[in-house]
Amino acid sequence: MRPLGVWFSGKVWTAICWCQLREDFRVFRLDRIDGLAPLDRFKPERGQTLKDFSEAEAYRDQA
Numbered sequence: 001m002r003p004l005g006v007w008f009s010g011k012v013w014t015a016i017c018w019c020q021l022r023e024d025f026r027v028f029r030l031d032r033i034d035g036l037a038p039l040d041r042f043k044p045e046r047g048q049t050l051k052d053f054s055e056a057e058a059y060r061d062q063a
Helices: 050-062
Strands: 002-009 012-019 024-029
Touching (some): 012 050
Antiparallel strands (some): 002 012
């Protein structure tokens, strides 16, 4: 996963990420993550940024 942002939602912190396995955006609850292992650095790619996530969410809310 590529972390893009962290939000406080209701009573929990969540991480907005690009999931490389699913090739889509995912939201993960930080209190449910058992461990992390840093990998190589990544460069933002078109369609996989926080701005792209926001636009996709706005589009989904309109549908």
